[in-house]
Amino acid sequence: MIYFDRVSKRYGKALALEGVTLSVAPKEFVSIVGHSGAGKTTLLKLLLAEERPTEGTIFFESVDVNDLPTQALHHYRRKIGTVFQDFRLIPNKTAYENIAFAMEATGRTDSEIASDVPYILELVNLADKATHFPDQLSGGEKQRIAIGRAIINQPDLIVADEPTGNLDPINTYEVVEILKKINELGTTIVITTHNKGVVDAIGKRVVTMDAGKVVRDDEGGKYSL
Amino acid sequence: MDWMIVKRVFVGGGKNFVRGGAVSAATVLVMTVTLAIIGSLIFLSALLSFTLDTVKDKVDISVYFVTTATEPAILAVKDQLEKLPEVDTVTYMSAADALTAFRGRHANDQLTLQSLDLLGYNPLDASLTVRAKDPSKYEVIVNFLDASPALSTSGTSIIDRINYDANNKQAIDRLSLAITATRQIGLAVIILFVIASILIAFATIRLAIYTSKEEIAVMKLVGASNAYVQAPFVVEGIITGLIAAVLVLFFFWPATWYVGLKTAAWFGGFNLGQYYVSHFALIFVILMLSGILLGGVASIFAIRKYLKV
Numbered sequence: 001m002i003y004f005d006r007v008s009k010r011y012g013k014a015l016a017l018e019g020v021t022l023s024v025a026p027k028e029f030v031s032i033v034g035h036s037g038a039g040k041t042t043l044l045k046l047l048l049a050e051e052r053p054t055e056g057t058i059f060f061e062s063v064d065v066n067d068l069p070t071q072a073l074h075h076y077r078r079k080i081g082t083v084f085q086d087f088r089l090i091p092n093k094t095a096y097e098n099i100a101f102a103m104e105a106t107g108r109t110d111s112e113i114a115s116d117v118p119y120i121l122e123l124v125n126l127a128d129k130a131t132h133f134p135d136q137l138s139g140g141e142k143q144r145i146a147i148g149r150a151i152i153n154q155p156d157l158i159v160a161d162e163p164t165g166n167l168d169p170i171n172t173y174e175v176v177e178i179l180k181k182i183n184e185l186g187t188t189i190v191i192t193t194h195n196k197g198v199v200d201a202i203g204k205r206v207v208t209m210d211a212g213k214v215v216r217d218d219e220g221g222k223y224s225l
Numbered sequence: 226m227d228w229m230i231v232k233r234v235f236v237g238g239g240k241n242f243v244r245g246g247a248v249s250a251a252t253v254l255v256m257t258v259t260l261a262i263i264g265s266l267i268f269l270s271a272l273l274s275f276t277l278d279t280v281k282d283k284v285d286i287s288v289y290f291v292t293t294a295t296e297p298a299i300l301a302v303k304d305q306l307e308k309l310p311e312v313d314t315v316t317y318m319s320a321a322d323a324l325t326a327f328r329g330r331h332a333n334d335q336l337t338l339q340s341l342d343l344l345g346y347n348p349l350d351a352s353l354t355v356r357a358k359d360p361s362k363y364e365v366i367v368n369f370l371d372a373s374p375a376l377s378t379s380g381t382s383i384i385d386r387i388n389y390d391a392n393n394k395q396a397i398d399r400l401s402l403a404i405t406a407t408r409q410i411g412l413a414v415i416i417l418f419v420i421a422s423i424l425i426a427f428a429t430i431r432l433a434i435y436t437s438k439e440e441i442a443v444m445k446l447v448g449a450s451n452a453y454v455q456a457p458f459v460v461e462g463i464i465t466g467l468i469a470a471v472l473v474l475f476f477f478w479p480a481t482w483y484v485g486l487k488t489a490a491w492f493g494g495f496n497l498g499q500y501y502v503s504h505f506a507l508i509f510v511i512l513m514l515s516g517i518l519l520g521g522v523a524s525i526f527a528i529r530k531y532l533k534v
Binding site: 048050071073074075077078082088089090091092093101102104105106107109110149153 | 227229230233240241244245439440442443444445446447448449450451453534
């Protein structure tokens with residue numbers, strides 16, 4: 001589903017990624033771990049086409065991401081749900097509107113939105129917070145809304161960059177459980193994390209990065225640096 | 226056109242504006258000041274034009290004819306002058322009318338009137354008062370009169386004199402220069418203020434959109450197209466411009482009424498309040514269009530930078 005073929009990325013003289021080759025099969029749950037500056041976030045940014053690689057090629061479902069013109073990026077990104085450490089909800093939209101926006105952006109009808117968004121709010125257990133703005137929600141609630149936004153269009157892949165980084169243990173547990181449930185339903189998930197407990201709780205494939213390189217790739221792995 | 230998307234864009238823009246709170250209010254305030262400056266420049270321009278036209282209207286030349294010139298001959302000259310592109314108006318005053326006017330002007334001067342009666346004939350010449358479209362064109366008109374052979378009868382010119390001597394010419398030339406310079410300087414000042422106002426409005430909208438740059442990046446990452454991200458911001462900018470324009474139009478009513486009383490006294494009858502009422506449709510259109518264009522165009526330019534995600 002995803003294939004990084006000898007991908008390198010430079011920012012000026014700094015080498016963020018060096019010759020990374022990595023493949024992810026459909027329905028996999030991959031945790032990417034590593035110290036700060038290991039290249040985890042850069043890897044995800046390249047996958048989301050936020051950045052372009054300096055060398056190498058990235059394929060998503062056989063499509064060369066580098067070849068996508070800027071005007072077509074939004075079509076590509078609709079296949080990927082994204083979750084961030086800092087939630088990145090739209091501040092002047094309610095919880096409902098934040099999730100609905102992802103559907104509106106893809107041109108879904110009002111009736112589809114009216115039927116799907118309440119269902120997703122139920123799924124992330126926030127039906128009672130539909131009219132709340134992000135600044136009225138706790139960190140865990142914000143992240144659950146962000147996950148709701150990521151899955152509303154039933155993407156093939158969910159990319160989560162440190163999704164539990166700003167959460168307390170209880171909320172971390174809830175978010176991990178939601179992600180596991182989504183994966184069980186058939187969605188591929190790639191997350192980056194520092195959290196040993198998260199990786200161990202997931203108990204799936206672990207890719208370890210260091211200084212821009214993949215240094216370990218364990219199926220059913222545990223967190224080890 | 227997909228009306229569902231259009232509706233979402235307008236609703237989104239409206240919600241952004243309402244929920245923008247202090248940022249929206251500050252943007253409206255700056256835009257109001259900008260449009261008030263543009264509106265004031267319209268008034269300043271009108272005041273300047275009125276003043277310069279008043280001064281210009283005071284300038285004319287008189288062509289006096291010999292007493293033997295017949296009225297048809299003088300009217301023939303009038304017809305020829307009226308055909309000149311430089312000429313605005315030509316007014317004929319017969320010798321009899323000139324005498325009546327003279328008597329009227331000196332009604333309280335018995336000595337002058339008695340002297341006139343003693344003469345036993347009308348000593349005043351018939352004349353044409355010529356007003357040019359532009360004060361700098363009087364020389365062309367005088368040259369035409371000097372050169373035109375059709376003005377002579379029996380080999381003698383029927384024109385007695387033209388009050389366009391060296392002193393008069395110099396005064397008219399200076400006045401013409403002053404009017405041109407004032408117009409040019411006025412125009413330059415107006416353009417300068419308009420540009421400054423537009424830049425201030427642009428900077429304010431840019432600042433308002435800067436506060437949303439993270440939000441724009443997120444919209445892009447969840448799969449929204451550039452146009453879908455941009456459009457609600459443009460709508461928000463247009464709403465800001467329209468509200469500011471309405472505020473300015475409303476504010477101008479009492480302001481021009483108050484200032485109009487003073488301008489009427491200071492500028493020979495130019496009442497700003499009356500000008501506002503009589504030109505309301507024009508000012509309404511200019512301010513509304515300026516508000517829409519400023520808000521919309523500034524938003525388009527301001528957001529472009531943040532769409533590169």
